[in-house]
Amino acid sequence: MSVENLEPSEFSPRQNAVLEQALRLLVDGGEKALTTSGVARAANCSKESLYKWFGDRDGLLSAMIAYQASKVRTFERNGERLTSASLHDHLVIFSRDLLEVLAGDVSLALNRLAIGQSPRDGSKLGKLLLERGRRQIDRRAMGLIDSGKRAGLLRFNDADEAYHTLYGLIVSDLHVRMLLGDTTGVTDTARQAEKAVTAFLRLYGTEKALADMPAVV
Amino acid sequence: MSVENLEPSEFSPRQNAVLEQALRLLVDGGEKALTTSGVARAANCSKESLYKWFGDRDGLLSAMIAYQASKVRTFERNGERLTSASLHDHLVIFSRDLLEVLAGDVSLALNRLAIGQSPRDGSKLGKLLLERGRRQIDRRAMGLIDSGKRAGLLRFNDADEAYHTLYGLIVSDLHVRMLLGDTTGVTDTARQAEKAVTAFLRLYGTEKALADMPAVV
DNA sequence: CACGAACCGTACCGTACGGTACTTATCGGG
DNA sequence: CCCGATAAGTACCGTACGGTACGGTTCGTG
Numbered sequence: 001m002s003v004e005n006l007e008p009s010e011f012s013p014r015q016n017a018v019l020e021q022a023l024r025l026l027v028d029g030g031e032k033a034l035t036t037s038g039v040a041r042a043a044n045c046s047k048e049s050l051y052k053w054f055g056d057r058d059g060l061l062s063a064m065i066a067y068q069a070s071k072v073r074t075f076e077r078n079g080e081r082l083t084s085a086s087l088h089d090h091l092v093i094f095s096r097d098l099l100e101v102l103a104g105d106v107s108l109a110l111n112r113l114a115i116g117q118s119p120r121d122g123s124k125l126g127k128l129l130l131e132r133g134r135r136q137i138d139r140r141a142m143g144l145i146d147s148g149k150r151a152g153l154l155r156f157n158d159a160d161e162a163y164h165t166l167y168g169l170i171v172s173d174l175h176v177r178m179l180l181g182d183t184t185g186v187t188d189t190a191r192q193a194e195k196a197v198t199a200f201l202r203l204y205g206t207e208k209a210l211a212d213m214p215a216v217v
Numbered sequence: 218m219s220v221e222n223l224e225p226s227e228f229s230p231r232q233n234a235v236l237e238q239a240l241r242l243l244v245d246g247g248e249k250a251l252t253t254s255g256v257a258r259a260a261n262c263s264k265e266s267l268y269k270w271f272g273d274r275d276g277l278l279s280a281m282i283a284y285q286a287s288k289v290r291t292f293e294r295n296g297e298r299l300t301s302a303s304l305h306d307h308l309v310i311f312s313r314d315l316l317e318v319l320a321g322d323v324s325l326a327l328n329r330l331a332i333g334q335s336p337r338d339g340s341k342l343g344k345l346l347l348e349r350g351r352r353q354i355d356r357r358a359m360g361l362i363d364s365g366k367r368a369g370l371l372r373f374n375d376a377d378e379a380y381h382t383l384y385g386l387i388v389s390d391l392h393v394r395m396l397l398g399d400t401t402g403v404t405d406t407a408r409q410a411e412k413a414v415t416a417f418l419r420l421y422g423t424e425k426a427l428a429d430m431p432a433v434v
Numbered sequence: 435c436a437c438g439a440a441c442c443g444t445a446c447c448g449t450a451c452g453g454t455a456c457t458t459a460t461c462g463g464g
Numbered sequence: 465c466c467c468g469a470t471a472a473g474t475a476c477c478g479t480a481c482g483g484t485a486c487g488g489t490t491c492g493t494g
Contacts, residue, residue: 030336036482046442047483057482109336115396116333119247119326123398130399164389165416172385175393179332181340182347199382203416231471253452263472264453274452 010066015053018043019067022060027109031116036060061113061125068106069132074140082151084209088197090144095170095193098137102175103186107133111179141166145204153209162204169196227283232270235260236284239277244326248333253277278330278342285323286349291357299368301426305414307361312387312410315354319392320403324350328396358383362421370426379421386413 011019021043026034036057040047054060074097080086101107110133114125141163148154156162170193174185201209228236238260243251253274257264271277291314297303318324327350331342358380365371373379387410391402418426 031333032337035480037480040443044442046444048443048485049441051483052441111393111397112332112336115329116248118396118398119329120249126397126399130394130397161412165386168385168387168389168413169382170385171390172381173388173392175390176328176396177347179335179393179396180328180343180347181335182343195378196385199420202420252450254450257473261472263474265455265473266471268453269471 010070011053011063014045015063016067018045018050018053019064022064023068023106023109026064026113027105030109031113034113058121058124061117062128065110065114065125065128066132068110069136072101072133072136074136076140076143082147082153084153084211087144087148087151087153087209088201091166091197091200092193094141094144095166095196096189098141098167098170099174099189099193101137102171103178103189108178111175115179138163148209153206154204155206156204165203166196166200169199227287228270228280231262232280233284235262235267235270236281239281240285240323240326243281243330244322247326248330251330275338275341278334279345282327282331282342282345283349285327286353289318289350289353291353293357293360299364299370301370301428304361304365304368304370304426305418308383308414308417309410311358311361312413313406315358315384315387316391316406316410318354319388320395320406325395328392332396355380365426370423371421372423373421382420383413383417386416 018039022034022039025038025042036047036050039060040050050060054063082090110129114129117124118126142159145154145156145162145166146159149156149159154162174192177185235256239251239256242255242259253264253267256262256277257267267277271280299307327346331346334341335343359376362371362373362379362383363376366373366376371379391409394402
């Protein structure tokens with residue numbers, strides 16, 4: 001949550017407050033509700049300051065993404081030796097965290113914004129969102145499955161491919177459905193996380209990891 | 218919007234031509250390029266006709282989705298008895314078709330449109346897109362894996378869950394990445410389809426289906 | 435206290451869009 | 465040949481947005 005990154009408070013506290021209000025407007029009104037006048041009004045600042053701080057509207061959008069990414073920090077894995085059970089648990093926790101993040105109001109709103117903007121800005125916001133928002137969670141997962149391999153619990157050649165498989169098992173089409181506004185399917189994330197991890201371990205787990213797994217249904 | 222009937226040429230040829238031009242504008246210009254004046258100009262029709270035919274802008278967008286969905290038809294599976302090899306092949310073909318559809322210009326543009334619209338229209342377009350665009354391909358896949366089960370090649374309790382697993386294995390985060398404008402990852406769809414099917418069969422295939430499968434890497 | 439920088443609030447400008455009204459032209463049927 | 469319907473083309477209106485300019489106010493500093 002604090003300042004762990006290279007940008008020591010990329011924006012001033014006042015600017016952060018403005019960005020917070022802008023995110024709030026975006027979340028409960030969509031992109032169309034995110035007007036420069038609206039942001040200025042909601043944040044009690046002048047449009048002139050908005051343009052001085054962020055350049056133009058696109059700069060404001062980029063700043064919102066950067067700001068939100070700076071808030072979502074995922075703790076680094078410690079170097080403990082993984083057991084079959086602890087790997088399973090860490091994977092389940094990761095899965096639930098991932099689903100929780102993707103289903104979050106602000107995440108969905110920003111993804112919608114970037115997707116809607118991508119045709120006309122050359123995917124600038126989209127790239128920013130992928131790099132700033134996903135790198136953290138990607139690294140966490142990669143570290144986890146690498147540890148699993150070193151502990152002899154997982155077996156794969158391409159870690160990236162294994163991770164993408166895990167990601168697909170967890171998320172399936174849920175993310176796109178949520179982006180489209182469909183709310184069915186967010187029923188039981190805990191169960192879905194468990195299912196995904198079970199399948200992942202059946203695909204990439206060694207005998208050692210599968211020792212205490214439940215039998216195939 | 219008139220009767221929502223079962224699509225025997227829902228629109229007149231003239232209207233289809235207009236919708237075609239509208240899709241074209243949307244594909245290579247994004248939503249912002251899709252103005253009523255622009256559509257009228259591109260299709261050599263008057264704005265008045267546009268509003269008479271489609272009601273308002275939202276009606277035009279809905280009509281575009283309906284029109285595009287009516288174009289994408291997927292042949293029904295025939296009732297042939299599945300063998301291990303033919304199930305595998307059908308699954309691979311399905312996977313490639315799915316990836317091809319999702320990566321299509323028009324599909325991406327319409328998904329972006331519906332996602333951008335979803336916050337302010339109550340996901341009307343999103344629901345339309347999911348129902349009209351996905352039902353066909355969902356039914357095809359469900360029929361396939363049901364046949365696989367009846368042939369003793371697949372084993373599962375919940376067909377829907379099995380299908381979602383297959384979907385996740387095939388698509389992973391590729392769809393969202395493409396929607397965000399990321400072009401990395403569309404490198405080798407054939408290989409990705411093969412990998413997904415292999416994993417799916419290892420998860421849900423019976424011994425009979427796995428007989429001629431390659432060994433675990 | 436005085437000065438200047440930062441900033442708020444607001445008024446303003448140009449533009450572009452959604453939607454409507456009106457005029458003209460094409461065309462099939464009596 | 466005329467008539468009504470359909471639709472093209474255009475002009476128009478209200479609105480709302482992005483961006484800019486300006487007067488008034490706060491506040492830190494010498």
